[in-house]
Structures are given as C-alpha cells and as structure tokens.
Amino acid sequence: MAKVIPEPHKWWQRRIPLVEEKRCKTFLHGLSGEYKDEGGLTANPYIGCAHRCCYCYATYEWVPEFYDKIVVKQNAPQVLEAQLRMWKGKYIEPVFLASATDSYQPQEGRSRITRKCVEVLQKYNVPYYIFTKSGTILRDLELHAAYKDKCMLFWSISTIDDSLKKIIEPNVTPTRSLLKVINKFSERGVQTAVNIIPIIPGLTDDRIKLDALIKESAEAGARYFTAGVLRLRGDIWSRMKMLLESIGRYDAARLMQAFYYSKPITEQGYYYAPKSYREEIIQFVETKVKEHGARFGIPISDSPDLDSPQCSDFVLHPKEKFEEASLLSFVQ
Ligand code: SF4
Structure with a gap:
C-alpha cells in the first residue's frame, strides 16, 4: 500500500478559531505542574x-x-481585582501572564482582556512578567512603559528563519x-528578554542562524536571554513527525527519532535530547549572548522582605540582584 503523506500543513492550517466567552470564578492561581517549585502566581x-x-x-495531551x-x-x-482586594498574604509574588496560553495572541486585539488585567495589576502595584510570541503587545507599549520598573517582557523566539517559522x-x-517591537520597548526603558525556545535538533539549531538571532536581538535592545532545547511527548512527536515528513524533512525526522528515542532520557512523561547536546548548544548560546553584550539568565527578585500586600517597594529586576543563570538550570 502506498504511503499516505498528509497534505502539507493541513492539520494546523484549519479555520479561524471559534471564540467563546466564559465567566471565571477565580483567576489568579499558584503556578502548578512544572512551574510549581518556583512558587509564583499565574493568570x-x-x-x-x-x-x-x-x-x-x-x-x-x-x-x-x-x-x-x-x-x-x-x-x-473584575475577578482579578476582587482577588487582589482580598489578598491576605504578607507579600505577593510577581504574576506570570500567562503560563498556558499566549496572552497577546490575536484574540487579544479584539477582547483586550490582558490589557485590562494588566491595568488591575498596576493599580494594585503588583509586579508581572509576560512571555509572548506576538507583536500585538505593541499596542500596550505606553501601558507597560509607564510601569517599567515592575514588569519584564519576554519574547519566545525559536528561529530567525521566518520561512521555517x-x-x-x-x-x-x-x-x-518582533525585533522591531522589542526595540520599541527597549527604547522606552522596559526590561526586555528573548527566550530562545525551543531549540529543535536538526531544525532550528543551525549555529549561524542562532548567532544571528542573538546578535539582532541584542542590537534591538534585548538585555537578557534564556534558552531551552525541545522536549517531546508522544503526542507532540507524532504531530512534529507528520509535519517534518509533509515538508520533506525526513533528515530532521530521523535525527530527532534517534536523538529522543534511541536511548530515551525521560522525566515526567517527557523525552529529552542527549545531555551532551543540550549542554553544548546552551553553552553556545551563552557564549554568543555574552559576545553580543547581553546577559544570559534572568534577573531575580527579592520579594521576601516586602511587608505590604501591594509590593510597593518591589523591584522585579534590581541590577545588584542579578544572578547569572547556571548552565545547569537550563539543562534539565
Ligand atoms: S506554544 Fe504556541 S500555540 Fe502553544 S500556547 Fe505557546 S504560543 Fe500558543
């Protein structure tokens, strides 16, 4: 029987998503799952x-x-405001917007829910950090810039190769x-970072392109960098394998199959690339980040000294508190 090749891109180029509105009972939560040990808050x-x-x-799944x-x-x-008004804790951790979606995905352009939540966080003096892959955040430039000492913005970027992306x-x-957007925020003094993730073996790990991404990001004003290598789950691998085969990248599919499944390194249901590969590529990123005058790692906070629920003295990224991220913290 002839091998069935899926139509290129078919499974992820489906229709514009349906939009459904829902009311939530609580909004601010403690980080769970893989982030649990970090002990922060997310919404x-x-x-x-x-x-x-x-x-x-x-x-x-x-x-x-x-x-x-x-x-x-x-x-x-409204729910966020109610939760902050009733906050009983001695201090409050920075809020991570958002751990299980991109809070600046296209729908934000219409709904503005993230913007309204940020306004509430600012009203209660709560520090926050945002990870996004979107340029939609630019419309909130003034909002974040006015709060630049208590927020930090991360752009997760996998590659500088836009045709692959x-x-x-x-x-x-x-x-x-995105680099133009980062530049606009950086020029306004907002702390900006680039999270190079996921580095995909055989696909986005070309050293010349990685170097170009770091260089251009640093030139755009990104001060901090982090990075991580792709980890796989069974369902993720089947989607990626289908994708790679549909675009004729059998070489990358074979490499990834060998990397992740010949001598499996697993943890909590995820498969990891060989440790030597992860160490080498993260070391490469760290070296290049420093060569381009930026910092590898993220600033840390010093929140336990706070004595008010509003975090009025909180500084999310005091320079003197910066800790160089150890290589191991990025090599799980
Ligand atoms: S990985 Fe991509 S699709 Fe998934 S939540 Fe993040 S931005 Fe959205």
Missing part, C-alpha cells in the same frame, strides 16, 4: 491559543480544540517584526 486570560505551534505542550476554540475569560479583570509556528509574528 491565563484565555484558554486555547491560535498561534498553532507544532510543538505546543500547553495542554497535558493533544487537544486539537486548543487551537480551534479560544475561550475568553470575559470577567477576568511560518511552518512550525504558523500564526506567530515573524521574528524580524
């Missing part, structure tokens, strides 16, 4: 994400609806456009 304005990254592991239906937590700003993350803002 997700949306369920689902239209970016359609092929490696997405925001769900615990493959849920196609995650791409196809975006649930808008319509009353999130269009395949693996079809609805994500092109990298060169």
Whole structure:
C-alpha cells in the first residue's frame, strides 16, 4: 500500500478559531505542574491559543480544540481585582501572564482582556512578567512603559528563519517584526528578554542562524536571554513527525527519532535530547549572548522582605540582584 503523506500543513492550517466567552470564578492561581517549585502566581486570560505551534505542550495531551476554540475569560479583570482586594498574604509574588496560553495572541486585539488585567495589576502595584510570541503587545507599549520598573517582557523566539517559522509556528509574528517591537520597548526603558525556545535538533539549531538571532536581538535592545532545547511527548512527536515528513524533512525526522528515542532520557512523561547536546548548544548560546553584550539568565527578585500586600517597594529586576543563570538550570 502506498504511503499516505498528509497534505502539507493541513492539520494546523484549519479555520479561524471559534471564540467563546466564559465567566471565571477565580483567576489568579499558584503556578502548578512544572512551574510549581518556583512558587509564583499565574493568570491565563484565555484558554486555547491560535498561534498553532507544532510543538505546543500547553495542554497535558493533544487537544486539537486548543487551537480551534479560544475561550475568553470575559470577567477576568473584575475577578482579578476582587482577588487582589482580598489578598491576605504578607507579600505577593510577581504574576506570570500567562503560563498556558499566549496572552497577546490575536484574540487579544479584539477582547483586550490582558490589557485590562494588566491595568488591575498596576493599580494594585503588583509586579508581572509576560512571555509572548506576538507583536500585538505593541499596542500596550505606553501601558507597560509607564510601569517599567515592575514588569519584564519576554519574547519566545525559536528561529530567525521566518520561512521555517511560518511552518512550525504558523500564526506567530515573524521574528524580524518582533525585533522591531522589542526595540520599541527597549527604547522606552522596559526590561526586555528573548527566550530562545525551543531549540529543535536538526531544525532550528543551525549555529549561524542562532548567532544571528542573538546578535539582532541584542542590537534591538534585548538585555537578557534564556534558552531551552525541545522536549517531546508522544503526542507532540507524532504531530512534529507528520509535519517534518509533509515538508520533506525526513533528515530532521530521523535525527530527532534517534536523538529522543534511541536511548530515551525521560522525566515526567517527557523525552529529552542527549545531555551532551543540550549542554553544548546552551553553552553556545551563552557564549554568543555574552559576545553580543547581553546577559544570559534572568534577573531575580527579592520579594521576601516586602511587608505590604501591594509590593510597593518591589523591584522585579534590581541590577545588584542579578544572578547569572547556571548552565545547569537550563539543562534539565
Ligand atoms: S504560543 Fe505557546 S500556547 Fe500558543 S500555540 Fe504556541 S506554544 Fe502553544
């Protein structure tokens, strides 16, 4: 029987997602799952994400609806405000927007839920940090710039190669456009960082392109960098394998199969690339980041001394508190 090759891109180039509005009972949560030990707080304005990254592991297993239906937590700003008003703790951790979706995905352009939540966080003097792959955040430049000492913005960028990016993350803002956005925030004094993730063996790990990404990001004003190598789960691998074969990248599919499954390194249901590979590539990134005058790692906070629930003295990124991230913290 002839081998059935899936139509190129078919499974992730489906329709514009349905949008559903929902009311939530609570909004601010302690970080759970893999982030649990970090002990911070998170809030997700949306369920689902239209970016359609092929490696997405925001769900615990493959849920196609995650791409196809975006649930808008319509009353999130009001619930957040109620939670902050009733906050009983001695201090409050920075809030991570958002751990299980991209809070600046396309729907934010219409719903503005993230913006309204940020306004509430600012009203209560709560520090926050945002990871996004989107340029939509630019419309909130003034908002974040006015709060620059208590927020930090991260852009997760997998590659500078926009033709490849269009395949693996079809609805994500092109990298060169993101660099212009980073530049605008950096010029306004907002702390900006680039998270080079995921580095995909055989696909996005070309050293020349990685170096170019770091160089251009640093030139755009990104001061901090982090990085991580792709980890796989069974459902993620089957999606990625289908994708790679559909674009004729059998070489990358074979390499990844060998890397992740010939001598499996597993933890909590995920498969990891060989440690020597992870160490080598992260070391490469760290070296290049320093060569381009930026810092590898993220600033740390000093929140335990705070004595007010509003964190009025909180500085999310005091220079003197910066800790160089150890290589091991990025090599799981
Ligand atoms: S941006 Fe994040 S949450 Fe959205 S599809 Fe990509 S990996 Fe998943």
